[in-house]
Structure formats: C-alpha cells, structure tokens
Amino acid sequence: MDNLAKHLLQRLMRRIPASMLQSTLDKWGRLTAEKRKSLDFTQSKLTITQELVALCEESELTVKHITELEMIYVTENPNQGMWHTFQLLDPEDDAHSVELMQFKEQFKSHLSELKRNVSVKIKKHTDEAVWIRVAWGDGLSRPNHLKATYVVHYLQTPYVFVNALSSKNKPLLLQALTLSTKHQQIKAANLSGQKLTALRDLLMRQYQQVFPTKYPSPLPESDQSISKLRIEKVQAEASANRHRMAGETFGDGMLPALQSAFFQLETKFKDPTNEAMTQRDEPFICSVKFSSSNLLESLRHCASSGIASTPVTPLLSSIPLKGRNYFVITDNVPNA
Amino acid sequence: MEGASTRGVLSHLSLLEVQARSRGSQVPQQPSRVKELKAKVEALTSQRDQLKAELQIHKKLQKLRAPVDKRREDGEDEEMDVDSESSELFHLMARHSELTDLLHAHNLIGGYDAITTNGGKGMCFSLATEYEGAYLDTYKLELNLKPKVRISRHNIPPFIPLNSLAEQSDLQTDVRAFLATVSQHLNAFAGRRQQLKLVKEQHKSIEVMESNLLCSILVLMFTVPKDKTPLLCTLEYTDHTRCLPTRVHLNCQDKLLPDSPNWKKNCSLLKEVPVHRALTAIKKASDIV
Numbered sequence: 001m002d003n004l005a006k007h008l009l010q011r012l013m014r015r016i017p018a019s020m021l022q023s024t025l026d027k028w029g030r031l032t033a034e035k036r037k038s039l040d041f042t043q044s045k046l047t048i049t050q051e052l053v054a055l056c057e058e059s060e061l062t063v064k065h066i067t068e069l070e071m072i073y074v075t076e077n078p079n080q081g082m083w084h085t086f087q088l089l090d091p092e093d094d095a096h097s098v099e100l101m102q103f104k105e106q107f108k109s110h111l112s113e114l115k116r117n118v119s120v121k122i123k124k125h126t127d128e129a130v131w132i133r134v135a136w137g138d139g140l141s142r143p144n145h146l147k148a149t150y151v152v153h154y155l156q157t158p159y160v161f162v163n164a165l166s167s168k169n170k171p172l173l174l175q176a177l178t179l180s181t182k183h184q185q186i187k188a189a190n191l192s193g194q195k196l197t198a199l200r201d202l203l204m205r206q207y208q209q210v211f212p213t214k215y216p217s218p219l220p221e222s223d224q225s226i227s228k229l230r231i232e233k234v235q236a237e238a239s240a241n242r243h244r245m246a247g248e249t250f251g252d253g254m255l256p257a258l259q260s261a262f263f264q265l266e267t268k269f270k271d272p273t274n275e276a277m278t279q280r281d282e283p284f285i286c287s288v289k290f291s292s293s294n295l296l297e298s299l300r301h302c303a304s305s306g307i308a309s310t311p312v313t314p315l316l317s318s319i320p321l322k323g324r325n326y327f328v329i330t331d332n333v334p335n336a
Numbered sequence: 337m338e339g340a341s342t343r344g345v346l347s348h349l350s351l352l353e354v355q356a357r358s359r360g361s362q363v364p365q366q367p368s369r370v371k372e373l374k375a376k377v378e379a380l381t382s383q384r385d386q387l388k389a390e391l392q393i394h395k396k397l398q399k400l401r402a403p404v405d406k407r408r409e410d411g412e413d414e415e416m417d418v419d420s421e422s423s424e425l426f427h428l429m430a431r432h433s434e435l436t437d438l439l440h441a442h443n444l445i446g447g448y449d450a451i452t453t454n455g456g457k458g459m460c461f462s463l464a465t466e467y468e469g470a471y472l473d474t475y476k477l478e479l480n481l482k483p484k485v486r487i488s489r490h491n492i493p494p495f496i497p498l499n500s501l502a503e504q505s506d507l508q509t510d511v512r513a514f515l516a517t518v519s520q521h522l523n524a525f526a527g528r529r530q531q532l533k534l535v536k537e538q539h540k541s542i543e544v545m546e547s548n549l550l551c552s553i554l555v556l557m558f559t560v561p562k563d564k565t566p567l568l569c570t571l572e573y574t575d576h577t578r579c580l581p582t583r584v585h586l587n588c589q590d591k592l593l594p595d596s597p598n599w600k601k602n603c604s605l606l607k608e609v610p611v612h613r614a615l616t617a618i619k620k621a622s623d624i625v
Contacts, residue, residue: 091497091500096497096550096552096576097552097572097574099546099548099553100546100548124546128547128548128549154495154549155548155549155550156495156548156549156550156552157493157494157495157549158494159494203494204493204494205491205492205493205494209476209489209491211460211462211476211478211489211491212451212453212460212478213451214449214451321489
C-alpha cells in the first residue's frame with residue numbers, strides 16, 4: 001500500500017465518526033470477515049486506524065479501494081459540506097431514454113476528453129440516485145484524491161447536486177454532465193445547503209404539499225357548550241385561515257430541512273429623513289440571511305401564528321414554490 | 337326524650353305524605369306539558385331548517401345573478417325586460433349545474449376533478465391514478481387563468497416532463513387535451529411502478545438489476561433451471577404513455593438460448609402481458625426458477 005493510500009485512509013478515518021466505523025467497514029467488504037472481527041472497536045480511533053492500516057496493507061489494498069470506502073461513507077452520510085444545485089435545460093428528443101450504462105460511458109468519455117488525468121467513479125444508490133466521484137488531476141499531475149468532487153443526479157430529472165467543485169473545474173464538469181444527459185444547457189439553480197436530503201426532497205417534491213380541496217375543513221364538533229363557542233369563534237376563524245394559508249404555502253407535516261435563505265437586495269434606499277442616502281444614484285446593496293435548523297418549518301410557524309402576514313409574501317413563498325434559497329432583488333423585478 | 341324526637345319525625349313524615357297525596361292529582365299534567373314543549377321544539381327546528389335552506393338558495397341565486405347584474409350596472413341591456421332576464425338567468429343556472437354534475441360524474445369514473453381557486457382566477461385539478469382496479473397516488477395541478485393560462489403549483493414528480501407536455505398541447509386553447517396527456521403519462525407511470533412493486537413482492541427469486549425513477553427501464557436476472565445459468569432480461573418502456581414494454585432483450589452466456597422457440601414465445605408474452613403476470617406464467621412453464 002503506497003503512502004498516498006495510507007494518507008488517504010488516515011484522513012478518511014478522522015472523518016468517519018466512531019459510531020459508524022463498523023457498519024461502514026462491513027459495507028465496504030474489502031476486508032475479510034475474520035480480519036474485521038480482529039479489530040477492537042472499543043479502542044481509541046488512533047489505535048483502530050493503525051490496526052486498520054496494517055490490515056489493509058496485508059490485503060494489499062490500493063488507493064482505488066480506499067476511495068471506494070470514502071464513497072460508501074459519503075453516500076450514506078450525504079449531509080455534510082456544501083451542496084450546490086444545477087438545472088439541466090433544453091433536453092434533446094432522446095434525453096428521456098438515457099439509461100445508466102449509456103450515461104456512465106458518455107460521462108467518463110466526455111470528461112476525459114475535456115481533461116486528462118481525472119479519476120471517475122460512478123455508482124447507483126438504492127434510491128435510484130447516480131453518485132459520481134471525480135478526483136481531478138491535469139496533464140502533469142496525478143488525480144488529487146484528497147479533494148474529490150461529488151455529484152448526485154437522478155436520471156430523467158433536470159437537477160444535479162454538486163459538492164466541493166472548484167471554479168477551475170466547474171465548466172468542465174458541467175459540460176460533461178450536459179452532454180451525457182443529452183441536454184443543451186445547464187444553469188445554477190440558486191439552491192444550496194449542507195443537507196443534500198433537504199435539497200433533494202424540496203426539488204423532487206417529496207414532502208406533503210397542501211392543495212385547495214372541495215371540502216376544506218372537517219365537520220365542526222357538535223358537543224361544545226354554547227358559551228365556549230361564542231368566545232372562541234372570533235379567534236378560531238382567523239387562526240384557521242392563517243393555518244390554512246401557511247399550510248398551502250409551505251406544506252404539511254415534516255418539511256425538508258433547509259437551513260438558510262439568502263436575499264441580496266439591490267434597491268434604492270427609501271428613507272425620506274436620510275437625504276444623504278436617498279440622493280445617491282446607485283442602489284443600496286444589502287444582504288439578508290435567514291438561518292435555522294429547519295427554515296421552512298420556522299417560516300410556516302411565522303405565518304400560522306401571525307408573525308408574518310398572510311397571504312404569505314412572494315419573497316418567502318418563492319422558497320418552496322421555486323425551490324431556491326438565493327434571491328437577488330432589484331427594484332423592477334422582485335425575484336431575479 | 338326519644339319519644340319526643342320520634343313523634344317529631346313521624347309527624348313530619350305524615351305531613352309529607354299528605355302533601356304528596358294532594359300533589360298526586362297534579363302529576364298527570366306534567367307529561368303533557370313536556371310533550372307540548374317537545375312539539376314546539378320540533379316545529380321551531382323545522383322552521384329554522386327551512387329558513388336556512390331558503391337562505392342558501394337565495395345566496396346561490398345572488399351568486400348566479402351577479403354577472404347579469406354587473407352587466408346591467410355597466411349600462412348594457414338596460415331595457416331587458418323581466419322575462420328575458422330571468423330566462424337568461426335560468427339558462428345560466430341550468431348550464432352551471434349541468435357542468436357541475438358532468439364534472440362530478442367524470443371524477444366518479446376515475447377522471448380528474450377540478451375546483452376553482454383564488455376567486456375564479458385559478459383552477460386546481462386532482463389527477464387520480466389507478467392500476468388493475470386499485471387507486472394509487474393522486475396528483476394535483478394548479479393552473480393560473482389570468483392573464484394567460486399558466487401552470488402554477490403542482491406535486492407531479494420532475495421526471496414527468498410537464499413543461500414539454502404543456503408546450504405540445506396549447507394551454508391557452510385546449511386545456512382538456514393537456515390534462516388528458518398528463519393523466520395518461522401519470523397513469524402509465526403509476527402502472528409501471530406498481531408492476532415493479534409486484535415483481536419484487538411476488539417473485540423473490542428474480543433479482544432486479546436495474547430500474548429508474550420513471551420506471552422506463554427494467555433489467556431482471558432470471559435463473560434457468562436446467563444448469564442454473566443466469567439470464568439477463570432487459571425491458572425497455574420507450575412509450576411513456578403505456579404500461580407495457582416496447583422492447584424485450586435477452587442476454588445469456590448460452591448464445592442459443594434466447595433464440596429457442598420457448599424464449600421467443602416468452603419475449604412476446606412479456607410485451608403483451610404485465611410483467612408480474614408474465615413472470616408467473618413463465619415460472620409455471622418451468623422456463624425459469
């Protein structure tokens with residue numbers, strides 16, 4: 001096992017939390033069952049790492065195998081790093097019949113045409129997601145496995161999720177993706193975050209949306225005392241309306257755990273008491289960032305409790321409706 | 337002492353007895369009073385229901401009259417006499433209830449349902465999917481009608497090409513054609529997905545090697561009973577409006593097997609019959625394990 005493989009393995013072991021170590025190694029399957037049994041997982045991580053390196057050396061594992069292990073770990077724990085979304089546009093006529101083998105071949109060949117010395121690994125996950133790991137080298141150097149880019153794409157959908165892509169390699173990757181999925185264009189989708197599962201659930205509509213129905217409210221209970229009815233009715237109707245509008249805008253139940261929204265305002269300053277600012281010709285540039293452990297649930301609660309006025313302003317309702325969390329707002333066009 | 341208190345109790349008791357006896361003659365009046373009151377309650381309740389129903393009808397009439405009244409306000413048809421106005425109103429009402437009933441019937445036979453939203457500026461369609469008599473998922477599609485007909489919200493998954501379907505059938509003039517196509521695609525997708533689910537449930541000896549979200553491709557691994565050779569079967573569903581494959585392709589180490597008459601028959605069976613049932617038939621013929 002060469003030094004690079006050892007280094008890669010040690011780095012990877014630092015990333016994997018102790019609780020997930022055993023299951024990840026089991027899924028990897030490159031070490032025989034008896035070798036895995038010989039590892040004592042109650043020891044310190046450092047000791048386990050040393051023993052693991054020794055076992056891998058015995059089994060003559062290479063960089064290729066270690067990158068497999070990394071890919072397994074990232075695929076099972078995708079909610080780390082920063083994921084950016086891109087959208088494929090203008091599909092060609094046969095875009096809808098692109099199947100896995102075809103996509104794999106085309107992607108690998110297009111990418112290696114654009115850049116030599118790239119190492120590409122493609123794997124299909126059980127939920128039909130195609131995971132791609134790209135280690136970038138160039139004409140002179142070997143692929144850098146320490147800073148690999150990860151890409152997730154579901155075939156026949158327009159969305160691509162990318163993690164750890166440098167601006168130098170961005171045009172190459174995007175072009176390879178566009179060509180191999182038989183589209184003509186790709187653009188940034190203005191949706192990014194740490195939790196891949198949240199971004200994916202939002203765009204693939206994997207949460208409970210609420211639509212207007214013929215019979216919106218359940219039958220009222222008939223055994224409430226009359227005095228209670230009179231007192232609560234005034235508040236109940238307004239509150240029910242707010243809940244309904246909040247639910248229609250954001251959805252019901254568990255919402256995708258989006259963690260931030262970013263508004264970049266480029267509008268003219270409007271405060272009549274501050275002449276110095278209003279006299280300037282250039283727009284006033286201001287950015288507003290919302291952060292939360294679950295932004296959509298927070299916004300829904302704001303709307304249903306009355307903190308945010310209902311009907312919900314398009315600035316906030318665009319987040320689930322358009323599936324984006326980065327907005328540039330200018331004076332003429334509210335949502336660029 | 338004792339004698340005095342018992343005398344007091346006894347005399348009190350006898351006093352009560354006399355009172356009860358004198359009141360006894362008044363008791364029969366109570367049930368009739370109760371009956372009277374109950375009858376009154378019933379009469380009032382039915383009057384209230386009647387008034388409620390009349391109120392509803394008036395409200396509906398008002399709603400239907402509104403466009404006619406508005407026209408009068410705008411200064412047109414001021415000389416319309418009462419007869420033609422009410423006949424036009426009745427015509428509108430009849431048309432409205434005819435359309436509502438038609439829509440309801442359409443929904444009952446499994447077609448889509450529609451309601452207006454946003455004060456008439458939008459419509460929300462419920463597209464139900466079914467396969468082999470069982471209802472599957474229902475998808476919703478909202479359209480904005482003013483200023484142009486546009487798709488607004490929906491919960492249709494992104495691998496159904498909604499936008500290109502909207503471009504193909506002109507949304508402005510023919511919404512029904514668009515909805516029919518979308519419903520066709522959704523039902524076909526739901527059918528294919530249900531078939532895959534049944535294959536996984538009913539045929540555990542067959543391994544699903546590949547599938548995709550749209551369920552437009554399916555690669556299965558069979559085991560031929562003779563010498564346990566693996567046989568790879570690829571089903572391509574290129575027509576996304578159908579639940580049956582357009583192409584069936586076999587791959588085997590034994591190059592002669594796919595050309596055998598049995599397997600040629602099986603291939604055409606797979607193109608004509610839903611996959612889970614075709615597999616049951618092929619298993620019965622002992623062509624696969």
